[in-house]
Amino acid sequence: MNPVTITAGILLGAGDATVNVFSHTVNYSHYFSAVSPGPWVLALAPGNYLVGIVGTCPPGGSVTINIAGIVSSVPAMPLPPFKTAGKFIQGVSITV
Amino acid sequence: MKKAIILVTVMFITAQLCLAQTDLEKNESTINNLATEMFNSKLASYIRLVAKDVTSNQSGYQLNFSLIAFKDSTAWTSAQNYITANNRFLRNTQVSLGIAHKAKYGDATAQVTFALTNKRDSTLFVYQDRQSDQEILNILRQATTDYYDKLVKGGMSATDADKKSSAGYLAETAFLADPDKNKPDKDFDDFANSEIKKSKTFVSSLTLKEAWLKQQQNFNDYAKQVQRRALWTLTPSASYNYTYPGFDKLGVGSIYLVSLDKNIKNNPLQLDIEGNLYFGQDSTKTTPNMDQRIAALSVGINYVINRNAKGESDFEAKFAGDFEHNWQGGVKQKTPDADLTIRYNIFKDFWIPLDIKYDSTKKGVFGYVSVTCNLSKSK
Structure with a gap:
């Protein structure tokens, strides 16, 4: 099992991000906000996983997501910050 | 002057x-x-x-x-x-x-x-829609699984089915993020739209894209109310x-x-x-x-x-x-x-x-x- 660390940076304090990591056999979910900023550390067996990220970018602020402890990802980490105020969604494929 | x-x-x-x-x-x-x-x-x-x-x-x-x-x-x-x-x-x-x-x-x-x-002040309000966000992710995960199962049942190898269903998932999220620029994998999109009908969070007549746009609209409406x-x-x-x-x-x-x-x-x-x-x-x-x-x-x-x-x-x-x-x-x-x-x-x-x-x-x-x-x- 490899430790995979997911961090979310929420600037302005009013945004949030829900992150799912799943495969055919596992499904994990974590909620990031100003009061629960993480990081979120997962123990994952080597293999391919999909990551779903959905949240809200605060007006004038941004939300950043980074996944560390992985072999590779599509798209590459860290993700470009979500800057447009409102809802955002991003799918990611990772190899552990 | x-x-x-x-x-x-x-x-x-x-x-x-x-x-x-x-x-x-x-x-x-x-x-x-x-x-x-x-x-x-x-x-x-x-x-x-x-x-x-x-x-x-x-x-x-x-x-x-x-x-x-x-x-x-x-x-x-x-x-x-x-x-x-x-x-x-x-x-x-x-x-x-x-x-x-x-x-x-x-x-x-x-x-x-x-x-x-x-x-x-925009910088002081808090807008969160956690339940709907989680439901969107649940629907996408279930659609990925359904799509994979269909491909395997159709005779595709597990490795290829995994690649294709993963690609369908990434295409679907990109489509939701920017529907004007990106197109979904039609089969994956059908599974996602079928899955949302089982949801208790969203109106069953909506497609996944419509449900997502509705969430964005809810945010914009909230912004106007503020x-x-x-x-x-x-x-x-x-x-x-x-x-x-x-x-x-x-x-x-x-x-x-x-x-x-x-x-x-x-x-x-x-x-x-x-x-x-x-x-x-x-x-x-x-x-x-x-x-x-x-x-x-x-x-x-x-x-x-x-x-x-x-x-x-x-x-x-x-x-x-x-x-x-x-x-x-x-x-x-x-x-x-x-x-x-x-x-x-x-x-x-x-x-x-x-x-x-x-x-x-x-x-x-x-x-x-x-x-x-x-x-x-x-x-």
């Missing part, structure tokens, strides 16, 4: 300052963008420049700035702008510095505005006459601004109540004094006549009645005045307010043109 030259010069300088911020970080549909120009005239988001009554013989220039403008000014070109409950005071405190050129003398004015109630919340400010002020020299005005003012119409589909209709108590100059005397003791009340209605495609105000009109009482002995009381202010957005943050007053004392209608520019980070 001289007035026209001054007006053109001021417009040119202000326009340059407005255009200079085009390289700043841009955010669409931010709540501050949805503020009416009248709201900006009461409390600047960052910095506001005003060339006031430039066509009259009482013209003046004013600089309004929120204290927060200096805290994060070095970060204006980045996404970083920390505003928390701890620095709320900076966001809600505005300093105004002005110079007025009247017929015979000049005034320097200093004001500090404290927002006692400011429920509109802009209709109340603002209440308290403003101590002082004017220093540098011709005499000496102070010629000391007082305190308060403003209450609230939307009368909470329906976000309608253009904003705002009630603006402004009260002032001050000691002022009796201009009939030749020596510096603050003999006037005045209570002034202005009650107005501001209506946004037009909004652009983003929902931002670009044309407003305000009608107000002004009442005044002077406790100074032996003076004739001023009769109520009527005031119409039309604000038109020329481009970007560049506004031309036209103020038309009916002066009941002089029995005439007078018009004043001003120029304003709101410099802000989150535009």
Whole structure:
């Protein structure tokens, strides 16, 4: 099992991000906000996983997501910050 | 002719300052963008420049700035702008510095505005839709599994089915993020749209794309509602006459601004109540004094006549009645005045307010043109 660390940076304090990591056999979910900023550390067996990220970018602020402890990802980490105020969604494929 | 030259010069300088911020970080549909120009005239988001009554013989220039403008000014070109409950005071405190050129003398004015109630600030509200966000992810995960199972049952190897279902998942999320630029994998999209019908969170008739757009719309609606919340400010002020020299005005003012119409589909209709108590100059005397003791009340209605495609105000009109009482002995009381202010957005943050007053004392209608520019980070 490899430790995979997911961090979310929420600037302005009013945004949030829900992150799912799943495969055919596992499904994990974590909620990031100003009061629960993480990081979120997962123990994952080597293999391919999909990551779903959905949240809200605060007006004038941004939300950043980074996944560390992985072999590779599509798209590459860290993700470009979500800057447009409102809802955002991003799918990611990772190899552990 | 001289007035026209001054007006053109001021417009040119202000326009340059407005255009200079085009390289700043841009955010669409931010709540501050949805503020009416009248709201900006009461409390600047960052910095506001005003060339006031430039066509009259009482013209003046004013600089309004929120204290927060200096805290994060070095970060204006980045996404970083920390505003928390701890620095709320900076966001809600505005300093105004002005110079007025009247017929015979000049005034320097200093004001500090404290927002006692400011429920509109985009940086302070919290919008969360956690349950719907999680449900979107659940639907996508289940659609990925269903798609994979269908491919394997159709004879595809587990490895290829995994690659194809993963690609379908990534295409679907990209499609939801930007439907105009990206297309979904049709089979995956069918599974996702089938899965959403089982959801108890979303209306079953919606496709996944429609459900996601609905979530975005909910946020935008919330942003518009925030802009209709109340603002209440308290403003101590002082004017220093540098011709005499000496102070010629000391007082305190308060403003209450609230939307009368909470329906976000309608253009904003705002009630603006402004009260002032001050000691002022009796201009009939030749020596510096603050003999006037005045209570002034202005009650107005501001209506946004037009909004652009983003929902931002670009044309407003305000009608107000002004009442005044002077406790100074032996003076004739001023009769109520009527005031119409039309604000038109020329481009970007560049506004031309036209103020038309009916002066009941002089029995005439007078018009004043001003120029304003709101410099802000989150535009």
